[in-house]
Amino acid sequence: MSALPPLLWLQAFEAAARTLSFTAAGRELGVTQAAISQRIRLLEDRLGQKLFVRHPRSLTLTPAGQAWLPSILDGFARIGEGTREVFGSTPTRSVTLRTTPVIQLHWLASRLLAFHRAHPAIAVRLVSAIWSDEFGPEGADIEIRYGHAGWSGMEALSLGEESLLPVCAPAVARGLEVPADLAGLTLLHAAGFAVGWSSWLEQAGVTGIEEQCPALTCDNQAITLALASQGGGVALVHRRLFEDRDDLVMPFDLSVPTDEKFWLVRPERSQRQDEASLLWSWLCREVDADSD
Template sequence: MARLPPVAWLQAFEAAGRTLSFTRAGEELAVTQSAISQRIRLLEARLGQELFIRHARSLTLTEAGRAWLPSVQDAFDRLAHGTAEIFGPEPDAPVTIRATPAIQQFWLAPRLQSFHRQQPDTPLRVVTGVWADDFIGEDVDMEIRYGAGDWPHLVQQSLGTDALTAVCAPSIAETLDTPAALAGHTLLHTAGFAVGWPAWLEAAGLTDLATRHLWCDTQSMALRLAAQGTGIALAHRGLIGDRSMLVAPFELACPAREQFILTRPERRSLRAPAEQLWDHLVATIE
């Protein structure tokens, strides 16, 4: 295998090839324009080919330079992603947790509040996501996912088994004395859940009940519509939240086949503040 040129030369080529300017490349890399020019000349001498055509006031890449630039950029991207995968965000970056809007609002928010009271100097960042495939290239320390837990290479901590129950605005709950009273009402569905209204109605013995339907792609939206009186949603009992906005009119609950799970990459060691947040969240699981 041919010996690779020094990384500083490759950085100079990538920055200059992307910006087509030795001056702007120098500004990016915090060196002078002449330093970039010197590194490019040394690189061209090592490779035995010119990479740039120097014009009076501009640069263009040679055919070889245009062909090689994507490979160099891909190599730097791979290095950045691999570094992030193993070592995570920068040491002084905010502790970042990713979760869906519903889990943020009803489960995570009060726990972050208590953690912030205990550790007020720890910077925190909450980002919204719907269970990305992995953490590669992401400055995310941990994530709350929903599913069966069949994700390889992740450390996983279940937030506990749960069941789905019907919830609605208090004004609607007053009209619902039995599950059969759902006839004629709007059922709010959340896409992506393995257990939904068909399973709940089957458990209630009401498979032929005549109802209206409205589908949402997030549970947060379904619960918001339910709180506004639009219809009745299915919610995890641990996510009902403020009982003045949403109430459960029936005792019946249908066991969920999936669960909320706190996850983090197996190969990545948590930074000290991130580990403190992880331990805090785990300690609150009932």
């Protein structure tokens, strides 16, 4: 046969073979006994062999049915396993949250863990995105984005004003007293931000020093901070993402403001999943607590 029988027929066979009752199978699948009987009959016609012996008040499997049942059970088990791996064990109570790796690591992780401890029955699926075109209303209940807001069809709450400041490993910081000391050190750049090293060096009064500094450019801020923590150079970081780190220090008390911000975002729609609304409210309270 070139095509598998319809899934509804296979479900009917699996349930009836397991319970040895069309009535019990119908009850399990939410249909009538007659519907199960019809699906089994259509399946037998498609296969060209009987799967059940019908007795007055019971069923037994034919040799063909007995031989086929293990493959069907294994197939449904594999489908169930794959579904749990991709969508979680409780897909009807899952919430998808999408944001950048650096936000996940340095702002969201502790807050998400607290939410999980308070609501362990809600499965949160965390999805990473880096570039702006990886965000969007499809596939996520909530997002944390970076930019100027104004996204069509989206409700947005600012996490607060932002500024960028240089950070590095403590051993590197010991050789830095003034911004001019950056000469010869590697500057770690994160692509995609409106404000970067050029703006900070200009404000520090050492604009030309960038020509004396080797550069490493990464596609996300999480990597620049990881390199900086290992003594690989000096990175720029958003102040709110630096506050909870103990592996980096700020060699200069000078930051550059940026009009781009992090935003808590969700689609504007009248009907929302209760679990997603609960996580949204939780994160909004965390934002309010940060501003106190």
